[in-house]
Amino acid sequence: MDSCSIRCLIADMTKTRNPTSSRSLTRMNSYSPDPANADVSYDAFVSTGSCGAGHKAEIMIWLAAYDLTPISKTGATPHTLNAIPGWNLFIGTNSQTGVPAYSFVARNSPMKTYSGNLMSFFDYLKSANFIDGTEYLQELHAGTEPASGTSVTFTTSSFTLSSS
Template sequence: MFSKKLTAILLLAPFVFAAPVEDVGKRQSVDTSQHCGQWDTVTAGQYTMYLDQWGKDNASSGQSCANVVSLSGTNLAWQNTWTWQGGSGVKSYTNINLNANLNKQLSAIQNIDAAWSWSQTTSGSIVANVAYDLFTSSSAGGSNQNEIMIWLANFNAGPISSQYNSDGTPKPVASNISIAGHTWNLYSGSNGANNVFSFLLTSGTAQSFSGDLNLFLKYLTSSQTLSTSQYLTTVQGGSEATSGTAVLTSSTYSVTIA
């Protein structure tokens, strides 16, 4: 009798203990506390959250705070709360920086799959954008030479431009470009250190973006002055905040390079 019971227990044991293992590793443990320091960083999987408040000293008051909500695979959920008063120019670019598969020549990149679903609440009028920010260099890990911005939203801000219309608004170097399911105008200029290419939506916002960021690079290498021999050194996404108060909530943020 004893041996029969023991045999039955041993036969059932693998099924009893194997079942809960299925979801282990899908949701990863990360620092979800709020950070507000000017140069605070939080590492989460293949990403680093940067509280890049480089223009903070130009404001009379304010700060940017952010926290990671969760990480599941390559999908990061995060939130950024910011408020800035006074001064001029961008105060912060709290962003999610990709740390994987960078420093490839543009000619060797097959795709940069990106997905970003976000929402934003504001208090009064704000000046800001929600944008991807990419940099390229002439060498792997070298100094930045070109900046490529892809604006998913423009809130009373404006791109860097070398050309302006008679009414003082930036003038695009190319218009009505169809990429990744949206229509864009392209602006070009210099920030004093880098050539800057900025893709802005012709209208509205893209609060649920899903597409290949490499298509924007391919457009610039085929139709503008960006060389395929350049190396992709940086891929980030966040909000350039100038003034006002807002809460940016990103329920989905994912970038992978192949």
């Protein structure tokens, strides 16, 4: 993933095991020209320990899906979420890491601007028993995963991460 990476910083700074404590992100993004196959996403990895522990799950928040489908056991059929309006959930296993992958995909993709709190995504996974809430937020990436295309520029004019 072409990304800005924050490894282990959040768990270590807040000294909490709970990845749902107010994590808010804001991003404005664009592709020029629109790519054939890519996503624009936040990609989080949770673990049973802070730095150095193996990943327990991957949680992706797709702001844009350009002719790509996230990892899913059911193919292109998502779980419709009433708890988080405007988002669908795809569930599968990351073939590279072997861990569960939970991909929240915006229904109104592509979102050119996003401002929100990650808490709702983690809370949903906890309430649905996909994660137990004792995990550390070990890594957080923001960027794009291009699958194809040439001479494409991805621009992020603003990115903010805050924790309280």
